Amino acid sequence: MLGSGLDICLVESGGFTPDAETQALCDLQSTGYPVRENFMSRARYFGGSCNLWAGRNMTLNDLDFEARDWVPGSGWPIPHAEVTRYYPRTFEILELPTLDRVTPEFLVKGMSQDERRLFQDGPFAPTLSLWPKSATRFGSAFGSELRRATSARVLINASVTSLALNAAGNAVESVRAATTDGRQVEIRARCVVLACGGLENARLLLASRDRQPEGIGNGTDQVGRYFMDHPRAVFGKVHLPAGVKVPMLRGRPLSDGKLQVGVGLSPSTQRREGLLNHYVTLELQTSGYAEAKYQSFIQTMKVVLRRGYAGSRWDFARSHMTRIPDMIYLLSPKELMPHLVYRSYVALRDAIPSRPAPRTYVAVYFCEQPPDPQSRVMLSEETDRLGVNKLKLHWRIGDPVRQSVFRMQELLGRELERTGVGRLEAGDGDPLFTDASHHMGTTRMSASQRDGVVDTDCRVHGVTNLYIAGSSVFPCAGHANPTLTIVALALRLAERLRAL
Numbered sequence: 001m002l003g004s005g006l007d008i009c010l011v012e013s014g015g016f017t018p019d020a021e022t023q024a025l026c027d028l029q030s031t032g033y034p035v036r037e038n039f040m041s042r043a044r045y046f047g048g049s050c051n052l053w054a055g056r057n058m059t060l061n062d063l064d065f066e067a068r069d070w071v072p073g074s075g076w077p078i079p080h081a082e083v084t085r086y087y088p089r090t091f092e093i094l095e096l097p098t099l100d101r102v103t104p105e106f107l108v109k110g111m112s113q114d115e116r117r118l119f120q121d122g123p124f125a126p127t128l129s130l131w132p133k134s135a136t137r138f139g140s141a142f143g144s145e146l147r148r149a150t151s152a153r154v155l156i157n158a159s160v161t162s163l164a165l166n167a168a169g170n171a172v173e174s175v176r177a178a179t180t181d182g183r184q185v186e187i188r189a190r191c192v193v194l195a196c197g198g199l200e201n202a203r204l205l206l207a208s209r210d211r212q213p214e215g216i217g218n219g220t221d222q223v224g225r226y227f228m229d230h231p232r233a234v235f236g237k238v239h240l241p242a243g244v245k246v247p248m249l250r251g252r253p254l255s256d257g258k259l260q261v262g263v264g265l266s267p268s269t270q271r272r273e274g275l276l277n278h279y280v281t282l283e284l285q286t287s288g289y290a291e292a293k294y295q296s297f298i299q300t301m302k303v304v305l306r307r308g309y310a311g312s313r314w315d316f317a318r319s320h321m322t323r324i325p326d327m328i329y330l331l332s333p334k335e336l337m338p339h340l341v342y343r344s345y346v347a348l349r350d351a352i353p354s355r356p357a358p359r360t361y362v363a364v365y366f367c368e369q370p371p372d373p374q375s376r377v378m379l380s381e382e383t384d385r386l387g388v389n390k391l392k393l394h395w396r397i398g399d400p401v402r403q404s405v406f407r408m409q410e411l412l413g414r415e416l417e418r419t420g421v422g423r424l425e426a427g428d429g430d431p432l433f434t435d436a437s438h439h440m441g442t443t444r445m446s447a448s449q450r451d452g453v454v455d456t457d458c459r460v461h462g463v464t465n466l467y468i469a470g471s472s473v474f475p476c477a478g479h480a481n482p483t484l485t486i487v488a489l490a491l492r493l494a495e496r497l498r499a500l
């Protein structure tokens with residue numbers, strides 16, 4: 001948008017580093033399936049949650065955009081091509097390996113014989129996760145450009161508390177913001193874009209009740225519903241015999257980034273068996289830890305390393321720091337080493353001809369959660385220090401997610417054995433899920449106001465100058481981490497706004 005001739009005012013709740021008071025404005029009440037603590041799932045300061053993110057990028061696929069009769073409420077009201085059109089620039093912004101790395105031919109070329117057997121003529125299709133050399137932190141990547149721009153102003157430490165509509169209730173007249181020490185500011189603009197993250201976007205609409213007591217855009221009771229994440233579960237183990245090689249499944253460095261292949265359910269398997277779009281990756285086994293603890297330790301460690309924690313460091317130290325040596329053990333070489341060192345390490349390892357010894361990996365399931373109107377956020381009676389009602393999050397994962405995990409596990413066991421690639425040790429009991437901090441669906445895109453909050457231009461139904469950016473507009477989550485799609489949709493929205 002810079003250089004478009006438009007005057008831009010970016011209103012940011014936090015400062016340039018995390019602080020506990022501002023971070024606490026995100027505190028919420030969880031009444032459904034448990035979610036991770038506030039400081040681990042969002043960063044409320046300049047640059048947003050991408051100050052913490054892992055930088056894993058995936059594209060949605062055609063089936064994710066289709067209305068599937070076995071997934072109620074599925075389908076996007078725009079074709080997939082409306083998003084892929086923006087991929088070339090999206091890949092540049094995210095500093096990802098070039099698009100030609102995403103082709104099936106490229107993947108097959110890089111696979112070992114064992115990996116090819118696993119994917120040939122079976123129920124699976126490879127999924128592809130891409131990383132840049134190091135995860136893009138939007139605050140530092142674009143901060144100086146914003147600072148230099150004469151057409152943009154950035155207000156930091158200004159938390160938006162509500163939006164005020166005009167008397168007719170069909171346009172935003174002003175945006176109200178406050179500092180944590182009580183100063184107030186009112187901003188007027190021709191167009192307003194809410195880009196406060198998948199939970200706060202819905203919260204601000206619900207909390208803006210001057211003209212519409214049910215909240216802005218909520219005439220049909222859609223705001224806050226359909227909350228989705230990507231439930232993740234460490235469930236079971238995969239034993240590989242001596243000699244089996246799985247380089248792509250374990251992840252490869254490239255000259256311009258990294259990639260990792262996952263074992264996904266192919267579109268035809270999903271169609272035939274009525275399954276969700278799940279995939280599995282093989283990760284290092286965790287010695288000495290119960291499976292359920294594996295992810296929370298890894299995630300805690302990663303957040304600490306990325307300076308995301310804004311609570312009391314003393315409390316944190318008491319509860320977690322003593323375990324840091326074990327946590328470091330859980331991080332893979334690619335997360336601990338700079339890109340060049342990691343690449344050299346892998347190249348050196350590969351140059352020494354060797355027959356791999358038998359190995360065991362844990363199977364990590366990354367799941368699609370279907371849209372469910374009962375999985376939702378609402379306003380709680382409690383307010384934050386700025387007087388805005390906190391959110392009550394009722395996360396409901398639903399049986400279809402579990403059923404797809406169990407079926408996928410069966411298929412994985414069968415295929416590993418059929419192809420001689422390995423043996424599955426099935427997970428015990430019910431999978432224990434964690435959220436992935438992918439907050440989606442709460443202001444979903446829809447063709448009509450009856451079943452959503454924003455239209456196909458990401459404009460709030462019935463409000464002429466209010467737009468929403470972010471994964472809250474996703475009507476369906478698919479299997480892919482959301483940020484790549486968020487960036488592509490933001491580019492699309494910027495194009496629309498420039499044309500106004």
Ligand SMILES: Cc1cc2nc3c(=O)[nH]c(=O)nc-3n(C[C@H](O)[C@H](O)[C@H](O)COP(=O)(O)OP(=O)(O)OC[C@H]3O[C@@H](n4cnc5c(N)ncnc54)[C@H](O)[C@@H]3O)c2cc1C
Nearest residue numbers: 013041044045048049053054055056160196197470481483
């Ligand atoms: C630990 C972790 C790991 C992750 N890993 C991945 C990954 O590997 N791949 C992936 O695709 N995604 C990942 N994510 C998710 C990713 O970070 C989000 O999808 C992405 O940051 C969402 O971007 P956004 O701009 O919509 O929201 P955010 O990044 O949350 O930005 C919202 C911004 O709005 C500000 N704000 C909030 N409320 C207000 C208010 N009332 N007034 C003014 N400003 C406000 C916030 O301070 C923030 O700057 C991860 C997230 C976490 C926490």
